[in-house]
Structures are given as structure tokens and as C-alpha cells.
Amino acid sequence: MYLDDKKSYRKFLRMYIRRIRRTLTFQEQYTAAQLITNKIMTINHIRRSTRIAAFIAFDGEINTTLLIKDLLLMHKQIYLPILIDSGSKCLLFARYTFATPLICNHLNIYEPKWNVRSVIPIEKIDVVFVPLVAFDSSGNRLGMGGGFYDRTLQNWKHQSNYIPIGLAHDFQKIPTQLFPIETWDIMLPEIITPSYHLIVDTH
Numbered sequence: 001m002y003l004d005d006k007k008s009y010r011k012f013l014r015m016y017i018r019r020i021r022r023t024l025t026f027q028e029q030y031t032a033a034q035l036i037t038n039k040i041m042t043i044n045h046i047r048r049s050t051r052i053a054a055f056i057a058f059d060g061e062i063n064t065t066l067l068i069k070d071l072l073l074m075h076k077q078i079y080l081p082i083l084i085d086s087g088s089k090c091l092l093f094a095r096y097t098f099a100t101p102l103i104c105n106h107l108n109i110y111e112p113k114w115n116v117r118s119v120i121p122i123e124k125i126d127v128v129f130v131p132l133v134a135f136d137s138s139g140n141r142l143g144m145g146g147g148f149y150d151r152t153l154q155n156w157k158h159q160s161n162y163i164p165i166g167l168a169h170d171f172q173k174i175p176t177q178l179f180p181i182e183t184w185d186i187m188l189p190e191i192i193t194p195s196y197h198l199i200v201d202t203h
């Protein structure tokens, strides 16, 4: 592997951070989940929103179970991404309630069972919580490498009212000078970790 080409460097960075993420203990994950949930509950524009897209964590991502539970208890409408084999590689968002069964997809991620009536156009969502592998203080985001969120969010600034917000562990932050940016990467205007709430000017 050669780290002087960007593709290999992105692959290396993903592998490196994913490996650290997977070594977190249950206690570390639980503490992080409590801290990030408490932080999110204090953010006014999230408290005011009605429809929120979240994700079910896998591969050591920051655990969202407590967050989703608290948001449901606040009577927010929660949506989760589902992957469909359409070739478009865009995500669909389906309604999730305490009564919704989750199934494990081919990438080992839990998602609601596909049902045409539970899917909502992304334009109707207020806040989209976005998983990520690495980020920097300018709002750059590196994901799992499928390009799903990059494609799904590509028009958010121009055609939509929703705001994408990255959720991550603190250690997933990379110095900007080391960040391998690609032209198609979507910049995140906000990123929340257990310790801070980063607000970026993406204009």
C-alpha cells in the first residue's frame, strides 16, 4: 500500500480509526452515549425539530440507542436509513417507533424492514444525524467508503431545509492538514461528540 496516493491514504485512515473504535469497552461506549445524548438534548434547534433521521450504530460507532429512546420519549418522529439495491446508492429513510422490528442488512447494520408507507422524502426531515469514520474542525467528513451519505446529502444546502449533523467519538477528529479531502465529500455544518459541539461555517 502507498500512502502517497489519496485513495490508499483514505483507506488506511478508515482502517486505523475503525480499529480503535472497535476496541472501546462497553463501559466506554455507554459513558460516551450518555454524554452525547445529554449534549444533544440541550441544543435548541434540535429540541425544536419534529422529524429526525438517526442511525443504528455498528462497528464501534457512537451508540445512538439512548439518544433515539429519549427523542422518541419527546415525541419526535424518528427515521432510520435503509439500503436498497437500486443502483442509485442513495439512502432511503423509514419511520422508526418503539414497535418497529429491525432487521440486519447485508452490511451487518440494523434497519427497519422496507415498507413503502414508512418511507419519507429527505426534504421533509429537519435534522439528519450522520455517522462518520473521521472528521476535522472544518466539517470535512470521511465515511465508510460506500459514498451513501455523500450521494444522499449532496443537495442539502441548495434544495432542502434539513441540516446534517455528524455524530462521533472525540478521537475521530483528525487535524485538517492531515485530512484527505475529495471533491464529492459533503461538508458537515455541525458535528457533535461527547465533549463538544462543533459549528462550522460551510458557506
Ligand SMILES: Nc1nc2c(c(=O)[nH]1)N(C=O)[C@@H](CNc1ccc(C(=O)N[C@@H](CCC(=O)O)C(=O)O)cc1)CN2
Pocket: 055, 056, 057, 058, 061, 081, 083, 091, 106, 107, 109, 131, 132, 143, 144, 145, 146, 147, 148, 149
Ligand atoms: N450505522 C451506520 N449506518 C449506515 C452507514 C454508516 O456508516 N453507519 N452508512 C454510511 O454510508 C451506510 C452503509 N455504508 C457502509 C459502507 C461500507 C461498509 C463496508 O465496507 N462494510 C464491510 C465490508 C463490506 C461487506 O461485508 O460486504 C466492512 O466492514 O469492511 C459498510 C457500511 C448506511 N447505513
Ligand SMILES: Nc1ncnc2c1ncn2[C@@H]1O[C@H](COP(=O)(O)OP(=O)(O)OP(=O)(O)O)[C@@H](O)[C@H]1O
Pocket: 141, 142, 143, 144, 145, 146, 147, 148, 149, 150, 151, 154, 182, 184, 185
Ligand atoms: N455525489 C456523488 N455522486 C456520485 N458518486 C459519488 C458521490 N459521492 C461519492 N461518490 C462515489 O462513492 C465512492 C465512495 O465515496 P467516499 O469514499 O467519499 O465514501 P464515504 O464518504 O467514505 O462513504 P459514506 O458517505 O457512505 O459514509 C467514491 O468512489 C465516489 O466516487
